[in-house]
Amino acid sequence: xxxxxxxxxxxxxxxxxxxxxxxxxxxxxxxxxxxxxxxxxxxxxxxxxxxxxxxxxxxxxxxxxxxxxxxxxxxxxxxxxxxxxxxxxxxxxxxxxxxxxxxxxxxxxxxxxxxxxxxxxxxxxxxxxxxxxxxxxxxxxxxxxxxxxxxxxxxxxxxxxxxxxxxxxxxxx
Amino acid sequence: xxxxxxxxxxxxxxxxxxxxxxxxxxxxxxxxxxxxxxxxxxxxxxxxxxxxxxxxxxxxxxxxxxxxxxxxxxxxxxxxxxxxxxxxxxxxxxxxxxxxxxxxxxxxxxxxxxxxxxxxxxxxxxxxxxxxxxxxxxxxxxxxxxxxxxxxxxxxxxxxxxxxxxxxxxxxxxxxxxxxxxxxxxxxxxxxxxxxxxxxxxxxxxxxxxxxxxxxxxxxxxxxxxxxxxxxxxxxxxxxxxxxxxxxxxxxxxxxxxxxxxxxxxxxxxxxxxxxxxxxxxxxxx
Numbered sequence: 001x002x003x004x005x006x007x008x009x010x011x012x013x014x015x016x017x018x019x020x021x022x023x024x025x026x027x028x029x030x031x032x033x034x035x036x037x038x039x040x041x042x043x044x045x046x047x048x049x050x051x052x053x054x055x056x057x058x059x060x061x062x063x064x065x066x067x068x069x070x071x072x073x074x075x076x077x078x079x080x081x082x083x084x085x086x087x088x089x090x091x092x093x094x095x096x097x098x099x100x101x102x103x104x105x106x107x108x109x110x111x112x113x114x115x116x117x118x119x120x121x122x123x124x125x126x127x128x129x130x131x132x133x134x135x136x137x138x139x140x141x142x143x144x145x146x147x148x149x150x151x152x153x154x155x156x157x158x159x160x161x162x163x164x165x166x167x168x169x170x171x172x173x
Numbered sequence: 174x175x176x177x178x179x180x181x182x183x184x185x186x187x188x189x190x191x192x193x194x195x196x197x198x199x200x201x202x203x204x205x206x207x208x209x210x211x212x213x214x215x216x217x218x219x220x221x222x223x224x225x226x227x228x229x230x231x232x233x234x235x236x237x238x239x240x241x242x243x244x245x246x247x248x249x250x251x252x253x254x255x256x257x258x259x260x261x262x263x264x265x266x267x268x269x270x271x272x273x274x275x276x277x278x279x280x281x282x283x284x285x286x287x288x289x290x291x292x293x294x295x296x297x298x299x300x301x302x303x304x305x306x307x308x309x310x311x312x313x314x315x316x317x318x319x320x321x322x323x324x325x326x327x328x329x330x331x332x333x334x335x336x337x338x339x340x341x342x343x344x345x346x347x348x349x350x351x352x353x354x355x356x357x358x359x360x361x362x363x364x365x366x367x368x369x370x371x372x373x374x375x376x377x378x379x380x381x382x383x384x385x386x387x388x389x390x391x392x393x394x395x396x397x398x399x400x401x402x403x404x405x406x407x408x409x410x411x412x413x414x415x416x417x418x419x420x421x422x423x424x425x426x427x428x429x430x431x432x433x434x435x436x437x438x439x440x441x442x443x444x445x446x447x448x449x450x451x452x453x454x455x456x457x458x459x
Binding site for chain 1: 265
């Protein structure tokens with residue numbers, strides 16, 4: 001909306017200058033503006049994989065893992081969606097002997113407004129592997145991201161460091 | 174007079190802080206047990222967190238609140254409305270700024286749950302600011318500080334002394350005759366003193382003539398005193414007691430024969446001759 005308004009003002013200025021083009025040189029007048037986002041995403045806790053057996057890496061606390069937690073701070077109500085996608089691959093890892101099967105999920109962990117955010121979880125919409133939450137209230141919402149990677153063919157994960165990335169996006173309506 | 178004064182300076186800069194978990198021991202708490210002691214403490218925020226336990230289709234209302242100290246309602250009350258559809262196990266985390274109000278206005282706190290549900294692992298923390306100069310007498314650097322008045326001199330009651338029985342008895346024995354006699358004695362003493370002064374002037378005039386007599390008297394007096402002192406000193410010897418009954422000879426002469434003293438013999442003989450000569454000489458005078 002704000003971008004559209006600025007564009008309209010720029011076009012009107014050009015028309016006015018064109019009408020007086022006979023007696024003067026043309027000039028371009030820049031108009032700038034900054035829009036600060038009303039939706040800020042913070043990583044509250046980077047997850048950790050546990051390794052309960054040779055062919056499984058998981059963030060489940062009971063199996064030695066730690067889920068990732070991401071926080072959405074919204075200062076404008078009913079203007080954004082939170083779209084969160086658990087990881088579906090390793091961004092870095094040793095050479096793997098087989099394909100990896102991914103499972104995971106996202107859920108609302110904590111809210112700052114029970115009345116306005118208490119039903120975020122039941123109202124969420126899933127698009128494939130992505131969960132979409134409609135952020136109808138101002139405040140902070142903490143989302144917990146779980147992920148489990150299982151090596152195919154009953155093979156073991158090679159020793160080394162593994163990193164997977166979940167994606168959290170604030171999408172304006 | 175010197176009065177003790179402060180030789181140190183306290184910081185008068187306002188500072189902030191937070192309490193511990195007020196709900197650590199239950200859903201009701203007393204602010205007196207939570208807040209620190211300074212009187213100039215204003216609470217300016219409440220931070221709380223808990224996990225709701227409920228069935229998805231139930232409605233649960235949770236109130237985190239503090240009564241007013243004077244009992245007229247609530248000074249702070251936050252309502253969490255967990256509507257049907259909100260999931261069991263969801264946490265809530267709130268930071269609520271409040272208009273700063275002095276600790277004296279804050280009454281007991283509590284978490285009240287209405288509906289089929291409960292709260293789990295509650296945490297309630299109060300944030301506050303402290304103005305050390307709330308009491309201007311906290312430090313001489315505080316605005317409005319007044320130098321304290323010196324302490325009053327304590328009044329000691331000495332009346333107990335006159336309450337003693339023997340003192341009262343002495344007072345009772347004083348009568349008018351005694352008072353008159355004391356006055357008469359005082360006048361007599363003054364008269365005597367005047368006479369003595371006159372005599373002293375006369376004595377001074379005769380002093381030159383009587384110096385020798387005075388000296389003799391003084392010498393005689395000193396001799397008497399010396400004799401008295403000697404007598405006093407001898408008494409200790411009279412009273413002395415010699416221990417033991419006999420004293421045996423302790424010196425033994427080892428020589429068997431003592432030689433005649435020839436010089437003594439000659440001298441003795443010469444004396445004898447002289448004696449006889451003198452005796453004979455008296456007859457010769459006749």
